[in-house]
Amino acid sequence: MPNSNSIRTGSAAPNRLRTSTILLVVLAAIFIVAPHLYSNQSLIFTIMTFIVLAQGLNLLYGFTGYLPFGYVGFFGSGAYATSLLVLHTHLPVLACVAGGGLAAALIGVILGPLLRLSGAYFSIANLAASQILYFTFSNPDLANITGGPYGLKIEQVYNPNASYYCMLVVLLIACGLAAYFRSSGFGMALRAIKQDPVSAAMAGLNVVRHRLVAWLVSALIAGLAGGVYAWGISVFYPDAVFTLDFSVFAIVFALFGGVGTVIGPIVGASLLYILYSAIGISTPQYFQLIYGGLIVLLVLFLPGGLLSLLQRRGINVF
Amino acid sequence: MELLAYAVVGGILYGIFFTLVGLGLNLLFGVMRIINLAHGQFIVLGGYLAWIITTRLGFNPLWSIPVSVLCAIVIGWPLYRAVVPRLQRSDDPEMLSFILFFGIGQMLTAVTMLLFGADQRSLPEDALGSGSLGVLGQQFPDSWWWAAGVSLAALALLWLYFSRTRLGYATRAVMAERDEAVATGIDVRRVSTIAFVAGLALAGIAGVFVPYLLGSVSPDLGDGLTTTAFAIVIIGSLGNPLGTIVGGLVFGLGTMLMQTYYSSWSNVVPYALLLIIVLIRPSGLLGKAVRLA
Numbered sequence: 311m312p313n314s315n316s317i318r319t320g321s322a323a324p325n326r327l328r329t330s331t332i333l334l335v336v337l338a339a340i341f342i343v344a345p346h347l348y349s350n351q352s353l354i355f356t357i358m359t360f361i362v363l364a365q366g367l368n369l370l371y372g373f374t375g376y377l378p379f380g381y382v383g384f385f386g387s388g389a390y391a392t393s394l395l396v397l398h399t400h401l402p403v404l405a406c407v408a409g410g411g412l413a414a415a416l417i418g419v420i421l422g423p424l425l426r427l428s429g430a431y432f433s434i435a436n437l438a439a440s441q442i443l444y445f446t447f448s449n450p451d452l453a454n455i456t457g458g459p460y461g462l463k464i465e466q467v468y469n470p471n472a473s474y475y476c477m478l479v480v481l482l483i484a485c486g487l488a489a490y491f492r493s494s495g496f497g498m499a500l501r502a503i504k505q506d507p508v509s510a511a512m513a514g515l516n517v518v519r520h521r522l523v524a525w526l527v528s529a530l531i532a533g534l535a536g537g538v539y540a541w542g543i544s545v546f547y548p549d550a551v552f553t554l555d556f557s558v559f560a561i562v563f564a565l566f567g568g569v570g571t572v573i574g575p576i577v578g579a580s581l582l583y584i585l586y587s588a589i590g591i592s593t594p595q596y597f598q599l600i601y602g603g604l605i606v607l608l609v610l611f612l613p614g615g616l617l618s619l620l621q622r623r624g625i626n627v628f
Numbered sequence: 629m630e631l632l633a634y635a636v637v638g639g640i641l642y643g644i645f646f647t648l649v650g651l652g653l654n655l656l657f658g659v660m661r662i663i664n665l666a667h668g669q670f671i672v673l674g675g676y677l678a679w680i681i682t683t684r685l686g687f688n689p690l691w692s693i694p695v696s697v698l699c700a701i702v703i704g705w706p707l708y709r710a711v712v713p714r715l716q717r718s719d720d721p722e723m724l725s726f727i728l729f730f731g732i733g734q735m736l737t738a739v740t741m742l743l744f745g746a747d748q749r750s751l752p753e754d755a756l757g758s759g760s761l762g763v764l765g766q767q768f769p770d771s772w773w774w775a776a777g778v779s780l781a782a783l784a785l786l787w788l789y790f791s792r793t794r795l796g797y798a799t800r801a802v803m804a805e806r807d808e809a810v811a812t813g814i815d816v817r818r819v820s821t822i823a824f825v826a827g828l829a830l831a832g833i834a835g836v837f838v839p840y841l842l843g844s845v846s847p848d849l850g851d852g853l854t855t856t857a858f859a860i861v862i863i864g865s866l867g868n869p870l871g872t873i874v875g876g877l878v879f880g881l882g883t884m885l886m887q888t889y890y891s892s893w894s895n896v897v898p899y900a901l902l903l904i905i906v907l908i909r910p911s912g913l914l915g916k917a918v919r920l921a
Contacts, residue, residue, distance in 0.1 A: 424907070430726040434902070445893070446896075451892045558734070598734050598741075599739065601734060610714055
């Protein structure tokens, strides 16, 4: 168990706080400097988006074991809610992004009963929910509200630099939350529930409430990411923000790095997205072939992801 | 009234075919607790097989049925040996198989795309007969009747296997109580291998009719077909092949009625049905044990 150290020494909490702070500062520094070193800022923006999604998925899957196949539903809802707020209210764009996050969390509340399901049932029911959202937003009958298949335009707030730094803030929030889950009593409780919900309940943990909090936090993160993404690209079609590729990438990136840790999803998303941008954008099939193969190999030989190689050597991965 | 008659008869034909779509998925789950998230991609491969046999080689598309069975043996047997025993040794085979077959599905989609391109392929309309057959004053093309007929034949064969053969009895024993089946000396591995190959073969057979009932076949159909199959299986009940008939019919009728009356919402049908059923009766309409976390 990677966290057995912290239980034994008891002095781990301040250490974890220091590690988290260092990690967040390093991440912030990397992404503040990156656009000056590499001119394609929108590519770095997209990398950040995928780190946020992988980390948001990790908050749920890594700490509760619920694998949301329709994670993109929250992302797309956040994108749409943000854009509709921009179009119909006079709120500042940051407030609209926050509204997008809250809208996704609200959908999380509505879909809360899905948490009664377990394993694959949950995953596939969540996928169904996201597809219903997609077909609703893209329905031509609702074109006067949602833009239907023609999508939405919010060019009036287009601002690549502001949206870039906003995504960075969301990324730091997501990673900060993961660090909190990893090191707090709340996170410990989540992992106890994941290991054995019955015993955890008997030990007095409120299983339902803990799971629901993790689920809503995860939804909020995806909604915020969707809102900032919509702001960053400013013109989008339903397919662009509801494509299952977002769910798939978030799952693959998080699994590849290693779930249940803070840096696993960051490592997985960065490495694989760089690979994707090198070979995948021109011929996505080759990348799809590679990540399909990666999943097969991971499940069969390395279920803990890349970082479990370090953990096997006794290195404590945060 | 005419619209309703069309939707009901069409929905039943469509539903019987979709029973075949769900059947293979359900068989794998029932026998091995494996969720084949690549099921739709195997169906798509069956569709391309029929396309090659019909448009490139000039045979009747029905010839792809025996070829599908052959391919299922050639691909399925080694695939089973390579991955399934390893999955079943883990703590949570259901979830792991789910992720693993998701990866296999992504690879198959990519391979299909690289081999055949992204274009939609259709089969000549008259390859399965150019006429139509009427019921209640409504005409349905021959291909629809072929799809329903072959699906019924597959169901009948499966039923005979389960009720008349020793291996079929053994399969049912494994589905009901795996550990006890092992204890009574049933060769679980043999039973499972056959079920695995049969599941893939059923997917390949369903593929023949996809170009007719869905209009065409293309690499990106896979994920949607998997979800639809999953919806059908869940509506009936996971692990119960007979339930799949109920699931298929509910799905077929639901889709046809929506297409007739609220066509812009018809593609939501499988997902909405799945969500409603799973929340109200997680064990399916015919299921017994309730599966809650």
